[in-house]
Amino acid sequence: MTAIGWPPCHCSEGNMAHVRNLKGLVGIVTGGASGLGRATVERFVRQGASAVILDLPKSEGKTVAESLGDTCAFSPTDVTSEVDVKNALELARSKFGRVDIVVNCAGIAVAAKTYNLNKQLPHSLEDFQRVISVNIAGTFNVIRLAAGEMGKNEPDEDGHRGVIINTASVAAFDGQVGQAAYSASKGGIVGMTLPIARDLAPMGIRVVTIAPGLFATPLLVGLPEKVRTFLAKQVPFPSRLGDPG
Template sequence: MDIAGSAALVTGAASGLGAATAAALAARGATVYGLDLDKAVEQAGPAPDGVTLLPADVTREEPVQEALARIEADGAELRLAVNCAGIAPSARVVGRRGPHDLDLFRTVVDVNLVGTFNVMRLAAAAMTRHEPDAGGQRGLIVNTASIAAFEGQIGQIAYAASKAGVAGMTVTAARDLAQYGIRVVTVAPGIVDTPMMAGFSEEVRAGLGASVPFPQRLARPEEYARLVTMIAEHDYLNGETIRMDGALRMSAR
């Protein structure tokens, strides 16, 4: 896939993985449309050249459709969609205050899994309307899981379930969309230095980094973004979940 000259849709684009990915794709010549919640877009400040931030809740159909309509109205062809939007609250199945709050579980699954599926299905439908390239490809969708999908820690029951769902969709989605020349690949990051980590002390962050076999540090959002660009340019990658974790296998705590 040729990134330059294509339109890309990136969710969670106001910060963290999404912001790094939007910037990296724009630097490679893509016209990037970044989605995030209203407040996040307001607080993000000026977007990099080539990136347009749009307020949208990924769990709802209408704002995502509006963003896709904006891309079409601008005369751009959507070829790449990257799902980075997600939340990671912590709660045990049974804790000191009783059983896990059911609404919290539903919210995490709604944002991380349903939101990913919502954007994937709508972006894929938009891609089917474009002519394929010389290799028969119309587009690529990159979803974001987590190594918690495979080794969720204590307190990650909702997050692990949602991310396992994202990983579980990968092969089926790739098979469903193969007839249109659309690839689907999932990235499962380990511990990444994103705003989600901002609440931890430097001591805790250093300890987390030291738990990674090699390199012994937190991953950088830019490394996730670089992996996305590599996937885009590697047309034979399809239906796979790629761990980006420095060989980390999470312990129970």
């Protein structure tokens, strides 16, 4: 898994212990009702942090939050909506007092070739634009609004006020057939990481982006079986999708 960000991480045995200590912190996780997002929320709560799940109203967000107890809450959110994201941030502050961590996991995908020769059809422009809107604009929308909330935090001894973690994908660097929209969207997240990190560094906010491989998340499980099988075969060994849990 690749990580991109600024400042660069100088990881030692000592400071990695600090990284693993989540007790008392407050995180918001987009796409937190399923897949990698849900696994992140569960890890937060298990390690003593509080979490707010940002996911669509029809998602399992409410059920997941209730199953995790009082240190987890659900805020119905379309990440492309300024109002929804502001409401989620207000919930985090009113219920838990602050926002220390943002993890952007929300994303969508379509499986379609640029031009389907058999059907004599080009890729739907509407589908392409929707993927770009949710994955790039949605991620940026959360970042820009969460940064203002994090800026209210008192800095620690290193001047640190918070961290934002974005989720790109290996597809940003090694996209497969039918992934033009998805790869473009994840490449966009990679491309905006360093500029945003440099923008927010004076505020004491770190920004990084991870690029996971292929996981059996609802996003991938929802693709046609033929596509899932093809993608799994791209993994050298073992040739299977990863387990987000």
